[in-house]
Amino acid sequence: MSRWLAEALAVAAKDLRAEFRTRVALNSLALFALTTLAAVSYTIGPYRLSTEDRPFLLSVLLWIVIFFAALAGLDRSFVKEEESHTAPLLRLAAAPTVVWAGKLLYNLILIWVLMAMLAPLFCVLMGFEIAMPWRFAAVLAAGGFGLAVTTTIIAAIIAQALTRGALFSVLSLPLLLPLLIFLIQGTTAVATGDLETYSNSLRAVLSMAGVMTVVSALLFPVVWND
Amino acid sequence: MPGIPSHRVPKGTPYDALRVLCALAVHPSALPRDNVQTVSNGISIEFSDVAKRYDLRVVFRAVSGEAQPGEVLVITGPNGSGKSTLLSILCGLLRPTRGEVRYRWNGGDDLPRDSWGRHLGVVAPSMAVYEEFTALENLRFYARVRGLALEESDHRRLLERVGLDPDRSTTVRGYSTGMAQRLKIAQALLHSPAVLFFDEPSSNLDPSGQDWLEGQVQTLVDEGRTVVLATNDRREMTWGSRNVSLAG
Numbered sequence: 386m387s388r389w390l391a392e393a394l395a396v397a398a399k400d401l402r403a404e405f406r407t408r409v410a411l412n413s414l415a416l417f418a419l420t421t422l423a424a425v426s427y428t429i430g431p432y433r434l435s436t437e438d439r440p441f442l443l444s445v446l447l448w449i450v451i452f453f454a455a456l457a458g459l460d461r462s463f464v465k466e467e468e469s470h471t472a473p474l475l476r477l478a479a480a481p482t483v484v485w486a487g488k489l490l491y492n493l494i495l496i497w498v499l500m501a502m503l504a505p506l507f508c509v510l511m512g513f514e515i516a517m518p519w520r521f522a523a524v525l526a527a528g529g530f531g532l533a534v535t536t537t538i539i540a541a542i543i544a545q546a547l548t549r550g551a552l553f554s555v556l557s558l559p560l561l562l563p564l565l566i567f568l569i570q571g572t573t574a575v576a577t578g579d580l581e582t583y584s585n586s587l588r589a590v591l592s593m594a595g596v597m598t599v600v601s602a603l604l605f606p607v608v609w610n611d
Numbered sequence: 612m613p614g615i616p617s618h619r620v621p622k623g624t625p626y627d628a629l630r631v632l633c634a635l636a637v638h639p640s641a642l643p644r645d646n647v648q649t650v651s652n653g654i655s656i657e658f659s660d661v662a663k664r665y666d667l668r669v670v671f672r673a674v675s676g677e678a679q680p681g682e683v684l685v686i687t688g689p690n691g692s693g694k695s696t697l698l699s700i701l702c703g704l705l706r707p708t709r710g711e712v713r714y715r716w717n718g719g720d721d722l723p724r725d726s727w728g729r730h731l732g733v734v735a736p737s738m739a740v741y742e743e744f745t746a747l748e749n750l751r752f753y754a755r756v757r758g759l760a761l762e763e764s765d766h767r768r769l770l771e772r773v774g775l776d777p778d779r780s781t782t783v784r785g786y787s788t789g790m791a792q793r794l795k796i797a798q799a800l801l802h803s804p805a806v807l808f809f810d811e812p813s814s815n816l817d818p819s820g821q822d823w824l825e826g827q828v829q830t831l832v833d834e835g836r837t838v839v840l841a842t843n844d845r846r847e848m849t850w851g852s853r854n855v856s857l858a859g
Contacts (some may be wrong), residue, residue, distance in 0.1 A: 471741055474798065477702065483756070
């Protein structure tokens with residue numbers, strides 16, 4: 386287990402190191418998120434929504450921005466390996482589950498960094514008041530994990546296809562839609578202070594992310610090797 | 612060859628994992644190490660009736676051959692005859708449409724397919740190292756992901772052995788194709804594999820590099836390693852003790 390963890394960390398550290406140098410994925414994520422946020426805050430702003438609609442509509446907007454930003458950048462980890470022809474040597478050097486765990490960790494760090502920058506900015510620009518800030522952080526963290534684990538396995542599947550960009554969005558949407566519904570519900574609940582809905586939503590998000598983790602871990606060796 | 616490969620094993624708590632990840636992102640040789648594991652020599656490859664087809668296009672039919680430890684198997688054939696495809700099948704990266712490939716440990720037990728990668732090194736035009744890293748960083752990564760505990764001096768020695776300057780700070784993106792080829796050879800030798808696959812290894816090497824490579828292959832053979840070579844180069848063809856010819 387320890388050796389497995391060390392090798393997975395090596396894959397994640399390699400991707401992070403490469404990303405710090407090229408900033409391709411981070412730039413895609415951040416630019417998409419900031420552009421969308423700027424457009425949304427300019428057109429809607431903090432005052433155009435009625436008080437009772439605000440928590441729900443702002444939650445929807447927040448997760449739409451995060452979702453599309455994730456689609457813009459999280460497929461890079463596998464696509465880059467295939468495009469730069471480094472995947473074959475990685476296949477020979479590392480066990481499939483090591484690669485999967487490393488890439489998942491890398492995507493998780495990227496999406497959490499994006500959320501850490503985006504969520505406070507969104508709240509300030511849109512005047513989104515959160516009644517339970519720590520629980521809001523928990524929803525974001527769980528949502529980030531759900532997004533990362535789902536997009537990681539989809540990125541692995543589409544990496545060897547020719548029409549990668551379109552496939553990534555097409556395959557991600559149906560898998561992420563139920564997750565997004567519960568994330569929006571949970572975010573609305575933490576904004577209004579509805580503890581029961583928050584708990585139920587968080588449980589649903591964690592359950593979905595857990596199922597995706599198990600399915601991905603089982604599926605990945607087949608996707609990666611064949 | 613660099614020192615004896617071994618595992619690097621950090622402790623298992625989440626805090627340790629986070630600490631190791633942070634350390635690795637800052638400095639790549641930060642992992643603790645123990646549990647020395649040697650990679651033994653003496654693996655033979657046997658393949659029989661191997662065929663590969665993509666939809667209706669037949670690449671090759673019923674190819675058989677073998678390579679014993681201390682031998683060089685040369686795969687020849689015209690362009691498009693499937694030399695590289697056969698090499699990918701033999702090293703486990705592709706599955707054949709038909710036929711069987713077996714790795715035997717000292718002529719006895721079969722090695723399970725999922726463990727082949729640990730025992731083989733590959734140099735091929737279709738397989739690249741990471742362009743955004745330096746040569747040393749590449750070797751550090753492959754050593755770590757293979758669970759080897761090599762010292763910095765081992766990496767430097769290996770780079771010097773393939774004719775690269777370990778102190779060169781430019782990334783591989785700035786390398787000539789010949790230098791990148793030398794780095795790929797270093798990557799293939801990193802874990803002292805029992806089996807080595809070379810796909811047109813002299814391509815992009817200068818004449819002195821070709822002489823050096825010939826000497827290296829001879830050394831590997833003398834050490835009892837199994838070498839499989841796909842080539843159309845007349846000089847490389849003479850290195851072989853066995854031959855498989857693909858018709859095209």
